[in-house]
Structure formats: C-alpha cells, structure tokens
Amino acid sequence: MMPIVSVVIPTYNRKLMLKRALDSVLNQTLKDIEIIVVDNASVDGTEAFIKNIQDPRIRYIKHETNRGGPAARNTGIKNAKAPFIALLDDDDECFPTKLEKQLEVFKQASVNTGLVYTSAEIYDESKQKRICVNPTGFRGQVYTRVLLGTIFGSATILIKRECFDKVGVFDENLSSCQDWDMWLRIARYFEFDYVDEVLARVNMHGEQISTDYAKLIPGRTGMVKKHADEFKKYPDIYVTHLKRIGKLHCLNGTWPQGLGWFRDAIAVNPLEIVKITAWILFEWPRISLFSQSKNFKKYK
Numbered sequence: 189m190m191p192i193v194s195v196v197i198p199t200y201n202r203k204l205m206l207k208r209a210l211d212s213v214l215n216q217t218l219k220d221i222e223i224i225v226v227d228n229a230s231v232d233g234t235e236a237f238i239k240n241i242q243d244p245r246i247r248y249i250k251h252e253t254n255r256g257g258p259a260a261r262n263t264g265i266k267n268a269k270a271p272f273i274a275l276l277d278d279d280d281e282c283f284p285t286k287l288e289k290q291l292e293v294f295k296q297a298s299v300n301t302g303l304v305y306t307s308a309e310i311y312d313e314s315k316q317k318r319i320c321v322n323p324t325g326f327r328g329q330v331y332t333r334v335l336l337g338t339i340f341g342s343a344t345i346l347i348k349r350e351c352f353d354k355v356g357v358f359d360e361n362l363s364s365c366q367d368w369d370m371w372l373r374i375a376r377y378f379e380f381d382y383v384d385e386v387l388a389r390v391n392m393h394g395e396q397i398s399t400d401y402a403k404l405i406p407g408r409t410g411m412v413k414k415h416a417d418e419f420k421k422y423p424d425i426y427v428t429h430l431k432r433i434g435k436l437h438c439l440n441g442t443w444p445q446g447l448g449w450f451r452d453a454i455a456v457n458p459l460e461i462v463k464i465t466a467w468i469l470f471e472w473p474r475i476s477l478f479s480q481s482k483n484f485k486k487y488k
Contacts, residue, residue: 191222191245192272193287193346196264198257199278200228203237205391212281214243218288221245224267226260229253258358258366265357273347279391280343286387290346293381302351302378303371305340306387313393322390324382331375335418335425338368343388351378359414364400364407372415401440408433427453427460435467438475 195213199206206225213223223243227234227250238248249263257277265273272291276282290304297304310319322340326333333339355373358366374380412419412429419426430453437446453460468475 189220191220191270192291193218193221193274194264194268194270194272195221195223195274195276195287196226196261196268197223197276197278198226198228198260198264199230199234200254200257200260201230201232201234202278203230203232203234206234206278207237209276209278209281210241210246212283213276214245215284216282216287217285218291221287222247222269224249224264226264227251228255228257228260256360258360258362261366262357262360265352268349271349273349273352275342275345275347277342279393280341281389281391282343283387283389286383287346289383289385289387293383294346294348297381298379300379301381302348302374304346304381304383305344306383307385308341308344308388308390309386310390310392313391319392321386324384327381328379329375330380331372332422332425334368334372334375335415335422336428338365338371340371341388341390342367343390347374348378354378362407362410362414363403365411366407369411369414401436405433405436405440405442408436423456427456430456431460431464431467434464435471438468438471443475 197206197209197213210223210225213221223246225238225246225248227238227248229251235248235250238246247267249267251260251263261275272294274282274287286306290306293304294301305324307324308322310322311317312319322344324340326339330339351374354377355370359369362369408429412433416426419429430449434446434449434453437443437449450464453464
C-alpha cells in the first residue's frame, strides 16, 4: 500500500539526535507514512542503528561520500513514493499530530495550495528551555513576503510532490539558504497555508549552518545573486539583502568585503548611508577588525 506522506531525514554522524528525530516521526498519529533516512556516509554506527529498528516504514539509503545536506534531501525526495513530502533535519523533532493536521488543512485548502507549514518552538538545548516560537500568519500568495526571507523552518513543512515536479529539487550549489531558495521557487507558482499550532521543535545546539559564517556568507551571497533580477524589482527588499551580507562580513572580520556590499546598497538608495553608519557605530564592539581567527577568510 502506498503511503500518503514520505518523511525525508538526512543525517551525518548524529546517531543520538537521529534517534530523537525518528521517534518523533514514528509516534505520529498519522500511521500511513514512510520514513526515508539518507545517510551522508556517517562513521558513527548510524547504519547499524537504523537497521536494528524493526519498523517496515523506515527505508535507509547511504551515500558513499558526504555530499552535503541538500544532496541527501534530494536523494530522499527522488526516492519518495508518497504524494506529500515532509522534511525533518536529524536534530529537530515534530510533535505527534503534525502530519495529520497538515493533511486536514490540505483537504480544505485551495487546489493551488502546494505547501502547509506550522508554528515551531526554538529550543535551547544547553539551557533546556524554549527560546521563542516561530509563528505562522502568512497564507495564500506569499511570494513577495518570501523574497524578504524565509518564514519557517524545514521541520514545519509538508509539501505536495507536484511542487518538486514543477520547480525541481534543492540547489546543491548553495552552502546555506537552500530552504529559502526552495520556498521562494515554490511560492512563485503555489499558494501556502498553515496550521496555527506549535507542532515542531527546532533544537539549537551550536552546530547549525546559521552559526557558521563559512557557509552562511557564501550561501546568502549565492542566493542574492541567483535571484538578483527578482530582488531588483523590489528595491527596498534588495537593499535589505545587500546590507545583511555587508553586516555578516563585518561581524565575521572580513569587513573590507562588507564595505563593498554596503556601497552596493547605497548605490540603490543613497539614504541607506545613514542607517549603515548608525549600525556600524552601534555594533562597533562586535565588529572584528583585527581578529587573529576568522571563520571565513577566503570570500571572493
């Protein structure tokens, strides 16, 4: 019998975290699912761990080399059998009724709805407490809003397979911002909807790409360049992204490149010089001018 939802979980050397993520899917109230674990060449015993789980809904695929998270997701998507696909990183969790409630929304939504997301709690593992909640609130045609930035994490989404058929899979050339890129491409053709409940948990533990400038800066740079023609149609949004990259460089210590991005922002809107100057003065203690150790030194 064909499952109604395929849950794709990429993993790499996170056996203990993976167990938590898997348990959260196995405990879903929706039982008609398959779980595709794509192992990016782990060496911590992940394969043996998965093969010891006695549940026929779990499918295990292993890459011979670590090809990165987007490639692992793409392998899972291409091997998925169900008409709906959910994504879950190996360090995150979904709450028991998530998939069931998302399918209920799909049943009531317009036929052009391609993605349903939920609220998520952001959880600090070191402090063992919820930091905040990533809310819902955007539905229907959300393309312009997604141009500004991603509005939810991958742990919260359920996507119709036809979305991937239309826009393709994740961009493996982006070192970060792959989610944002995908949601933007989907939003161009499909409507979004949501379940206004906290049904996923994003666990913060210091190893996310969002804390790694070496991946974050080139990923965001690649994203802005890839969609530059679209961003330029909305100058205020374009300027926002130019400034964000400039700020990341300044905080990273690669401030000469940051000044270049600031110049580009000012070229779009000369009044931005006031905001940029104010930000530099306010953030001066955090700006690394002479740090001996940089996360990211070779940006071009």
